[in-house]
Amino acid sequence: MTDIRRFVDGLLSNTDDVPDQLLQHLYSIQHQYSHIPEEAIQLLSERLHIPRVEIISIVYFYAFLHMRDRGDFDIRFSDNITDRMLGNLPLLESLCKKLGVEPGVPRADGKVTVDLTSCTGLCDQGPALLVNGMAVSRLDEDRIHKMVGLIEAGVPVDKWPKKFFAIEDNIQRRDKLLDDVITRGSAIEAFAVRGSDGLLEAIDKSGLRGRGGAGFKTATKWRFCRDAPGEEHYVICNADEGEPGTFKDRILLNSYANVVFEGMTMCAGVIGATKGFLYLRGEYLYLRPALEHLLQERRDAGLLGKNILGRKGFDFDIEIHMGAGAYICGEESALIESLEGKRGIPRNRPPFPVTRGYKNQPSVVNNVETFVAAARIAVFGADWFCSAGTEQSCGTKLLSISGDCARPGIYEYPYGVSIRQILEDCGAEDTQAVQVSGPAGFTIPPQEFYRKIAFEDVPTGGSFMIFNQQRDLLEMVQNFNQFFCHESCGFCTPCRIGGTLMKDLLNKVIVGHATAYDLNEMKKIGHLMQKTAHCGLGATAPNPVLDTMEKFPGIYSKRLLNRSYEPAFDLDAALEVSRHITGRDDEGAHIRYER
Amino acid sequence: MSTENTFRLDGKDIPFEDGDTVMDAALRAGEYIPHLCHNPDFEPHGSCRICVVDVNGKHECSCTLPASEGMDVDNSSEAIVDKRRTLLQMLFVEGNHVCPACEKSGACQLQAVAYHSGMLNPHFTHFFPKRSIDSSHPDIVFYFNRCILCGLCVRVSRDVDKKSVFSLSGRGSKTRIIFNSPSGEAGDTQLAITDKAVSVCPTGAILPKHLGYETPVGKRLYDCLPISVVGDAAKYHAVKKPFLNGDPDE
Numbered sequence: 001m002t003d004i005r006r007f008v009d010g011l012l013s014n015t016d017d018v019p020d021q022l023l024q025h026l027y028s029i030q031h032q033y034s035h036i037p038e039e040a041i042q043l044l045s046e047r048l049h050i051p052r053v054e055i056i057s058i059v060y061f062y063a064f065l066h067m068r069d070r071g072d073f074d075i076r077f078s079d080n081i082t083d084r085m086l087g088n089l090p091l092l093e094s095l096c097k098k099l100g101v102e103p104g105v106p107r108a109d110g111k112v113t114v115d116l117t118s119c120t121g122l123c124d125q126g127p128a129l130l131v132n133g134m135a136v137s138r139l140d141e142d143r144i145h146k147m148v149g150l151i152e153a154g155v156p157v158d159k160w161p162k163k164f165f166a167i168e169d170n171i172q173r174r175d176k177l178l179d180d181v182i183t184r185g186s187a188i189e190a191f192a193v194r195g196s197d198g199l200l201e202a203i204d205k206s207g208l209r210g211r212g213g214a215g216f217k218t219a220t221k222w223r224f225c226r227d228a229p230g231e232e233h234y235v236i237c238n239a240d241e242g243e244p245g246t247f248k249d250r251i252l253l254n255s256y257a258n259v260v261f262e263g264m265t266m267c268a269g270v271i272g273a274t275k276g277f278l279y280l281r282g283e284y285l286y287l288r289p290a291l292e293h294l295l296q297e298r299r300d301a302g303l304l305g306k307n308i309l310g311r312k313g314f315d316f317d318i319e320i321h322m323g324a325g326a327y328i329c330g331e332e333s334a335l336i337e338s339l340e341g342k343r344g345i346p347r348n349r350p351p352f353p354v355t356r357g358y359k360n361q362p363s364v365v366n367n368v369e370t371f372v373a374a375a376r377i378a379v380f381g382a383d384w385f386c387s388a389g390t391e392q393s394c395g396t397k398l399l400s401i402s403g404d405c406a407r408p409g410i411y412e413y414p415y416g417v418s419i420r421q422i423l424e425d426c427g428a429e430d431t432q433a434v435q436v437s438g439p440a441g442f443t444i445p446p447q448e449f450y451r452k453i454a455f456e457d458v459p460t461g462g463s464f465m466i467f468n469q470q471r472d473l474l475e476m477v478q479n480f481n482q483f484f485c486h487e488s489c490g491f492c493t494p495c496r497i498g499g500t501l502m503k504d505l506l507n508k509v510i511v512g513h514a515t516a517y518d519l520n521e522m523k524k525i526g527h528l529m530q531k532t533a534h535c536g537l538g539a540t541a542p543n544p545v546l547d548t549m550e551k552f553p554g555i556y557s558k559r560l561l562n563r564s565y566e567p568a569f570d571l572d573a574a575l576e577v578s579r580h581i582t583g584r585d586d587e588g589a590h591i592r593y594e595r
Numbered sequence: 596m597s598t599e600n601t602f603r604l605d606g607k608d609i610p611f612e613d614g615d616t617v618m619d620a621a622l623r624a625g626e627y628i629p630h631l632c633h634n635p636d637f638e639p640h641g642s643c644r645i646c647v648v649d650v651n652g653k654h655e656c657s658c659t660l661p662a663s664e665g666m667d668v669d670n671s672s673e674a675i676v677d678k679r680r681t682l683l684q685m686l687f688v689e690g691n692h693v694c695p696a697c698e699k700s701g702a703c704q705l706q707a708v709a710y711h712s713g714m715l716n717p718h719f720t721h722f723f724p725k726r727s728i729d730s731s732h733p734d735i736v737f738y739f740n741r742c743i744l745c746g747l748c749v750r751v752s753r754d755v756d757k758k759s760v761f762s763l764s765g766r767g768s769k770t771r772i773i774f775n776s777p778s779g780e781a782g783d784t785q786l787a788i789t790d791k792a793v794s795v796c797p798t799g800a801i802l803p804k805h806l807g808y809e810t811p812v813g814k815r816l817y818d819c820l821p822i823s824v825v826g827d828a829a830k831y832h833a834v835k836k837p838f839l840n841g842d843p844d845e
Binding site for chain 1: 644686766
């Protein structure tokens with residue numbers, strides 16, 4: 001029996017042999033072998049009765065799964081704009097040089113691969129990277145130098161210095177959600193006292209709206225789901241915190257996970273679910289052992305499993321599912337597809353998950369922070385919650401603050417706080433712009449710093465990235481645009497192709513070959529994407545371009561050629577081959593652009 | 596006149612039944628909404644977005660949108676047709692579509708919908724992707740240059756032929772069709788020329804071998820039939836057959 005067969009057998013005996021577990025098996029296999037071996041695909045195909053071709057298509061969908069061996073050390077530098085501002089690219093270059101590798105290509109001896117990845121959620125303590133899935137923070141030249149030694153000596157990652165992996169919560173401001181920790185079980189006990197209707201009433205009265213950004217009323221969602229007919233109901237916690245610049249769920253899952261689980265358990269009690277999932281982004285793998293431990297503690301304490309708190313028929317348990325490097329899986333229907341072990345392609349809606357979600361059964365999908373808020377409302381009541389915030393946006397919001405400021409980290413504010421106030425509190429000076437709610441959100445110029453964080457003004461999932469006057473905002477736009485192109489699922493025409501066209505036009509602007517015509521083209525493509533894309537990712541992907549064109553026209557106009565039209569290809573670059581052949585590099589062998 | 600169970604499409608009342616999409620009801624009423632990834636014989640998909648319509652001021656995908664009372668659907672204003680045309684232009688530059696050199700020309704849905712929508716040029720910069728041809732199958736040839744990733748062959752092979760010969764792999768601009776065989780080639784799959792999946796391609800990406808150019812230009816599908824037969828493979832074969840045996844005009 002081969003080693004791979006033994007490993008796959010072990011995986012399949014651990015769980016029910018159902019197709020839903022496919023992505024989880026692939027994740028484990030990748031972790032064990034640093035790739036998905038052909039033999040494993042064959043075995044999974046036979047045992048789970050899934051066509052081989054579908055397994056391969058899933059491997060190619062998720063950024064953390066690979067057919068080609070990544071070696072003993074699989075390294076991915078986080079490549080959010082905040083990592084770039086902290087100098088991730090020179091560090092990547094330095095590591096590649098010292099190790100003798102090209103980015104993205106496994107080293108010839110098969111030992112190591114160095115690559116880039118989308119934001120890993122350590123923007124407040126970057127630049128960051130993942131090594132074999134484990135997060136390393138606060139990179140500098142010294143740390144890179146030490147890593148080279150460890151890699152060349154073949155020291156396994158679990159033997160690396162502990163301080164490499166030290167991740168701080170970095171909470172800078174606490175309010176209703178983060179203030180005092182509630183004792184374990186207290187939210188479920190409060191729920192038992194209030195009853196389902198009582199709890200729904202309290203959550204309704206509290207005005208709680210989804211914290212992921214969309215802001216759907218939580219009580220309404222739970223009611224819809226409870227009232228939807230189905231053989232099973234499911235609770236799903238969306239911990240696929242992929243929006244670049246967001247890291248609040250990292251803190252909640254690290255230090256407030258019990259409250260998260262209480263919120264999920266209450267929701268299960270309300271909608272009649274016996275099973276729940278925590279869909280944890282692959283980048284947060286390091287949080288998993290503690291979370292599993294906590295779940296076991298809760299089972300042992302009678303807070304999960306059969307007859308919770310001794311109440312007959314209150315059965316509920318939570319399973320952790322790992323994501324594998326796909327931002328799109330933060331979209332609730334794509335997340336459900338991924339939970340079912342498939343490629344994360346958003347579903348057609350309606351039907352919505354509350355009526356047809358996981359396995360086509362009624363499902364509640366809520367953000368981590370929403371579950372925390374719901375649990376605390378159960379304990380402290382609606383009035384306590386409403387005493388903060390605005391009329392349309394009750395309570396508080398966790399903001400993940402990064403970029404150009406003295407004190408990045410987690411800030412909890414009552415809704416209604418002005419952007420100016422936040423900038424003052426975190427020590428931001430000379431600010432040129434703030435990107436609120438991530439690349440899919442809004443670029444806020446100084447003349448709008450009076451605006452407030454609230455559903456009715458500037459809504460946000462929690463990302464708050466600050467750019468000072470020295471920054472070139474076009475670099476931000478380009479970083480976000482590349483991010484969206486990398487994360488597009490490829491399903492619909494406007495996002496798949498429009499995104500690429502936008503990328504090419506943006507590059508044309510950046511190299512100084514664009515004209516006013518090209519800006520109009522970008523607008524036209526952007527508007528088409530907003531109106532016709534299949535899901536929220538595609539519809540918001542052009543936002544950074546459209547928003548900055550409107551609010552920071554200067555960053556574009558100063559790079560434009562003063563002519564009506566310029567071809568898409570670079571005339572001067574096209575002459576490079578001729579220059580090489582003729583050995584010429586003089587003035588006459590170049591085409592110069594006039595501004 | 597009762598307006599129960601009807602919606603308006605370009606000013607006309609369109610009756611619909613429970614479970615109908617806007618596309619279902621429109622096609623039944625003889626109103627054509629351009630589409631590529633949708634085929635009335637199969638479950639809706641909603642990926643190409645060509646069937647975009649304006650419903651009460653919001654852009655919607657008509658093949659997946661459930662019909663409902665009070666909808667006011669705009670299927671043919673210049674604003675909507677312009678969006679459609681732009682989406683078509685995107686599809687044309689994403690692949691390598693050389694109509695004059697393609698055997699499907701004249702019977703190609705992509706080409707026909709482009710004509711229908713008044714697309715006169717590709718407008719955008721061509722991607723000129725390097726894509727392969729797979730001719731390993733004895734009866735069928737695959738020109739991936741012409742694939743628009745509509746997923747029809749994938750769905751039909753899985754749901755109708757029950758073979759799952761294809762899959763859409765990768766993501767974003769790297770999405771592509773792959774074959775279910777150890778070699779990754781079409782010839783090693785269980786695909787047969789009689790499979791439904793072979794006849795549903797809306798472009799010239801999947802073509803039968805051995806009958807090249809048998810139907811002369813001028814007598815091909817859309818030379819003879821209106822655009823509304825788009826997507827109906829059965830009709831395609833019904834008209835194609837007599838052409839192979841002689842001139843339909845005789």
